[in-house]
Amino acid sequence: xxxxxxxxKRIRVTEKRTAVNRARLSRxxxxxxxxxxxxxxxxxxxxxxxxxxxxxxxxxxVSRGVIHRNAASRKISRLAKGIKKLAA
Numbered sequence: 199x200x201x202x203x204x205x206x207k208r209i210r211v212t213e214k215r216t217a218v219n220r221a222r223l224s225r226x227x228x229x230x231x232x233x234x235x236x237x238x239x240x241x242x243x244x245x246x247x248x249x250x251x252x253x254x255x256x257x258x259x260v261s262r263g264v265i266h267r268n269a270a271s272r273k274i275s276r277l278a279k280g281i282k283k284l285a286a
Contacts, residue, residue, distance in 0.1 A: 219262075222259055222264045223264050223265070226252075226256055226259045226264070226265065229248070229251060229255045230252055230256070230273060233248040233252050233277045233280075233281075234280075237277070237284060242281065245280070245281045246281055249278065252274075252277070253274055256274060257270065
């Protein structure tokens with residue numbers, strides 16, 4: 199256990215930030231899952247709508263430091279590619 203007050207505070211702050219970041223990451227995953235489910239079901243319009251909702255959420259995760267910008271870009275690209283396959 200930490201002995202200094204500053205170290206104790208860092209532990210408290212880290213626990214709070216971890217909880218917030220986990221919630222954000224979970225939210226991103228939920229939005230991505232909705233797009234993937236729509237793609238699997240073959241519902242192009244629903245998938246497009248879900249991607250439009252997921253994209254800002256993913257970018258918000260990037261700006262908050264929850265997900266790396268390249269990983270976010272890759273996710274969006276792969277989802278868009280899946281939707282494009284449906285239309286073809």
